[in-house]
Amino acid sequence: MAEESTKSWADSDSETSSTSSSSSDSEQEEVHCFMANQTDDDEVFDFANSEFTREDLVQALNDMVHEYKTLSHTFEEIKAKNASLKNSSAESSSDELEYTDSLKTELSRLKIENDLWRNEASELKAEVDKLTEEMSSWNKANRSLQAI
Incomplete structure (x- = not known):
């Protein structure tokens, strides 16, 4: 029975194959070489065993x-x-880029505001210096008037 099953499988292969017998011989050699290169642990079925059946193959x-x-x-x-993970990584990167962009925008805004405050501070210092000179000249004038 096993030989008949094996033979019928082989016959169906040869019927559907359009290659010459030398090509099928070389294919059989390749199969035998492949099988010879396998270790005993890899082998699931012993094809030489006469108890090998179609049911085993199925x-x-x-x-x-x-x-x-x-x-x-x-x-x-x-x-x-x-x-x-790729999407979450891309979203995280995108979120980080947006956060970085918002920080850069905020930093630019703060630099502009800082420059405005420096200009105002310079103007106020110039006004204070001007008022100090004016006060100093008034004090001199006041002392001069009191000395007379």
Whole structure:
């Protein structure tokens, strides 16, 4: 039964294949080389075993499909998480840039205000100096008048 299953699988491959027998021979060599390079731990089925059945292959395929679905689901979750992290990182960067821009604007406003206060302080100092001179001349004039 196992030989018939294996033979029917091989026959269906050869029917659908449009390559020459030398190409299928080289494919078989590649498969044998690949299988020879595997360690015993990697081998799931012993293809030389006469007890290998179609049901074993179907079960293995079902297990692989289940594992594929699990891995695909995990991949999609990680992909979504990665996209979320990229978005949050971009939003954080954008927020930081906006905050930096607002700080720069505030700093510019404060520099302008500081310059205005310096100008006003200079004007007031000049007025104080002028009034001090005027006061000094009035005091001299007052002393001169009192001395007479």
